[in-house]
Amino acid sequence: FLRFLKLHKNIIPKTVEFDEIDISDIDISFIKTVTLSDLYAYMSFVSNKRSNSAYARARKVASLKSFFNYLTNKAKLIDKNPAAELESPKIVKRLPRYLNIEESKQLLTSVEGEHSARDYAILTLFLNCGIRLSELVGLNLKSIKNNTLSVIGKGDKERIIPLNSACISAINEYLKVRPVDGVKDKNALFLSERKQRISKATVQHLVKKYIVSAGLDPRKYSTHKLRHTAATLMYKYGHVDIRALQELLGHESISTTEIYTHLDSQQLRNAVESNPLSNFKVSE
Structure with a gap:
């Protein structure tokens, strides 16, 4: 997610390999710039570029919500939770396969x-x-x-x-x-x-x-x-x-x-x- 943000916000050249993007310099001031639009852009990225299923995206939404909830309500490091209104993708429940x-x-x-x-x-x-x-x-x-x-x-x-x-x-x-x-x-x-x-x-x-x-x-x-x-x-x-x-x-x-x-x-x-x-x- 943090690597995506650096690309999305044009902080680094788009020619850099995604997995090689350095995130060691990420600090709380950078986290404070994250918006709900950034989060939806990330979900679009993992869906279209990474072929994440609805299940995988739902797990990412849960992780992001938990992360920003911690920063807002527990650590008190940010004032507003950008993930508060982030919606999880609808998951179609598959009927379990079984032996007759x-x-x-x-x-x-x-x-x-x-x-x-x-x-x-x-x-x-x-x-x-x-x-x-x-x-x-x-x-x-x-x-x-x-x-x-x-x-x-x-x-x-x-x-x-x-x-x-x-x-x-x-x-x-x-x-x-x-x-x-x-x-x-x-x-x-x-x-x-x-x-x-x-x-x-x-x-x-x-x-x-x-x-x-x-x-x-x-x-x-x-x-x-x-x-x-x-x-x-x-x-x-x-x-x-x-x-x-x-x-x-x-x-x-x-x-x-x-x-x-x-x-x-x-x-x-x-x-x-x-x-x-x-x-x-x-x-x-």
């Missing part, structure tokens, strides 16, 4: 090999509980209690997820073969081949491997898409209340969860067809 029931079954039946019990349990938890990758690798043996799963989510917040019969069975089968001797992290639920807590990279690798084995497109599906799958299937077939789904997924804002309510076009069609007037027609 048959694709989910294909993925589960593709599991094989030396670590099949572990891998099957991992995929089962992803597809049934909708937990995050970070939450899965952080699971401990004591996380499972009375057929529930204790998960530490974002912000170190704990939530309890009930385990269905598929999860209970998969975990029990894995625990039968989980290494005991020479384990480096005795608390960890899922262990790597080196008998230490499984890493995110290892989980991502095995998920991708089974996605390919199941005949699915690894460019379309990833570990996080399994979380979307669980959420979608629970909402679509379990008729889960949106508040309950929010709690299960560990979403801080219900607006994040509400995206799953827009997924099922068939439900919308059924709702319209269920109208008592759907078949009414005035006879000629």
Whole structure:
């Protein structure tokens, strides 16, 4: 942003390479000259010259607002906040991609090999509980209690997820073969081949491997898409209340969860067809 300002205000020649523009001489007096027009010029620059998406521009707007808010209200170094009326670009929410029931079954039946019990349990938890990758690798043996799963989510917040019969069975089968001797992290639920807590990279690798084995497109599906799958299937077939789904997924804002309510076009069609007037027609 500061490099752009130097160019925008003609402080340096336009022939200078952008990434080589020196900003070590920027001081508060220079910052005080920034206007709302400068900020919009910068947003236009990152959109047209840097091909920033709406998401990327929205993050930049948030950063600029935070920066100038600090200088105005906390540090008291400037009198007027030029970013106060800076608007964030509208972001079109994309519907999350997910596996349907048959694709989910294909993925589960593709599991094989030396670590099949572990891998099957991992995929089962992803597809049934909708937990995050970070939450899965952080699971401990004591996380499972009375057929529930204790998960530490974002912000170190704990939530309890009930385990269905598929999860209970998969975990029990894995625990039968989980290494005991020479384990480096005795608390960890899922262990790597080196008998230490499984890493995110290892989980991502095995998920991708089974996605390919199941005949699915690894460019379309990833570990996080399994979380979307669980959420979608629970909402679509379990008729889960949106508040309950929010709690299960560990979403801080219900607006994040509400995206799953827009997924099922068939439900919308059924709702319209269920109208008592759907078949009414005035006879000629």
